[in-house]
Amino acid sequence: MAKNLLIVESPAKAKTIKRYLGAGFQVAPSVGHVMDLPKSKLGVDLEHDFLPEYEIIKGKNKVIDAIKKAAKQSENVYLATDPDREGEAIAWHIAEQIGAKRPNLHRVLLHEITPTAVRQALANPAELNRNVYEAQQARRVLDRLVGYQISPLLWEKVRRGISAGRVQSVALRIIVEREREREAFRAEEYWTLDAKLEGRNPPPFKARLFSHAGRRVDNKNYKLARSEVDSIVAALTAKDAPPFVVGKIERKEVRRSPAPPFITSRLQQEASRRLYFSPSRTMKIAQKLYEGVELGDQGAVGLITYMRTDSVRVSDQAINEVRGYIEQRYGANYVPEKPNYYRSAKSAQEAHEAIRPTSVLRDPESISRYLDRDELALYTLIFNRFVSSQMPPAVFDRTTVDIMAGEEQFRVTGQVMKFDGFIRVYLEGVDEPSEDEDQAQLPQLAEGEILRLLEFYPEQHFTQPPPRFTQATLIKELEENGIGRPSTYASIMSSILNREYVDEDESKRLRPTSLGRIVNDLLVAAFPDIVETGFTAHMEEELDQVEEGKENWVKTLRRFYSPFKKRLGEARKKMPQVKGKGVPTDIKCELDGGDMVIKFGRNGEFLACSNYPQCGNTKEFTRDDQGNIVIKESVAPPARTKSARNAASRWCAGVRDSASFSDAPGIQNATISRRCAAIR
């Protein structure tokens, strides 16, 4: 029997590590969490300091028995679950099962899974960290209190089966508010005017009208109207038009620095921009790269460092290695004099490192045949981002030329790259491309030079509403507001999309459903603080403090719970009843003039007449860009023969009696009620 037992979460990680350790070690996977709060009840003892009532997760008895048995026969037990809050909780739960007081029980933090890193970590084992465990426990209990106490309220008031989550509700609010901003937005027309000009030297170039009658045209405070453009063009093409003369020429050297190596949120954002991966897909692939990939004769190796991190720190050893790699591959002038150091966010855990390749000697080309397409794409992204982060800035010569035509001022900016620096390897993507990034090639020009006007290009534009969020830009928004942590971004996104509150439009941007709007409005009215960004960010900070041992988890929960409990009591009394009655609209029923209301069925939202059950009129609908309801025309034809009509009407009567429409299980309510309305 092996003398040592090492416990990890996943079978893949177990397999990779087993290879490194040889016969003296047995490696066992826990396959995720082994204990959790019960599904069927709150599972938190509110009378006794929020004591969680953990139970063994269904189906995990076997895993625990196997671990217990192996532990009994081993001299040393190493708990090497993931190096974060969730991993720490798993380690604690396993320790409780095998006897937390047993001797030679060690915690091992594996930030990367390579033979050297694993050996080093085993040689320097740590203790279980109670603070980290309690921070996880506090979050779990908080989320449970909010989820299990607000959800039943929503079942009663809105629709059975829907739910509320602590952080998810804030994310929903951000999405709903953005949608309302868009609906309130009114596009404004504005014009730009470009002049194509030619000087002594080729090529001709375009300059844009920069100020008119002494006023800067910025398309915000001053927008050009069509009539102004027309009169400028007329004046500058008239017989006695003033000439175009080159005015001030300004040359400036501009530097652009590389982006820091990836943290979780940035990896999710960039993988979404460039590879069109959802955050959860990115995390799944990254996990695989971290846990180990078979590389032929070398066996399995973890290719990247731990993927849940908010630190941009890089170990000295990795910096030395990448500097050597850059010099050898790109030359000495691509190695900055000193390594580039980046600053992490205040809340970041500096024990962690940025997400980087475990060795830059495994470049993407050399291991491409061992990776599938998605793995290779993500690994290449992480690899290039890391290498570029230790390269020098790119250097540009930027030339800004002012051109006067009488009172009118035109301007053109040209940019020439002098040194590509880090751009040689990698350039970060953008979310909303702007058209201002003008990279015109300018000819040699001299101040006072007269230019010939070749043509005018007037162009009509409209101001744009703020864009809907993508999953990636929403993560950015949450992060900037201090909400969510590396381990939670992907799950926030999944739960938001799974809950019928938000769907994705044609370009994969997040749009609230009517159900999402009404739930949001009810929550904002009843729990203004819980769904407020500042409050949620503060909660995250308190959890960070619990993790650092500066705050007590029970005290944190107490401060949260007593105002929450009060709100909850008020909400039970005051929250308006949407279920049954529906959400009012200004649409009238064409059959009896009743008010049409929005109801929520199993298969989504629909319009129904408020005179139900006397009137069974229903309509499907969508919304236009202003949020107005647009009725979809009925598609179901009425039954044609008399006997078919009779059968159908008997069936409809039966359905109506069996349940209220919005609760009829498993039936397409909107379809049924539309058909039944057509029969009568």
Ligand SMILES: [Zn+2]
């Ligand atoms: Zn009606």
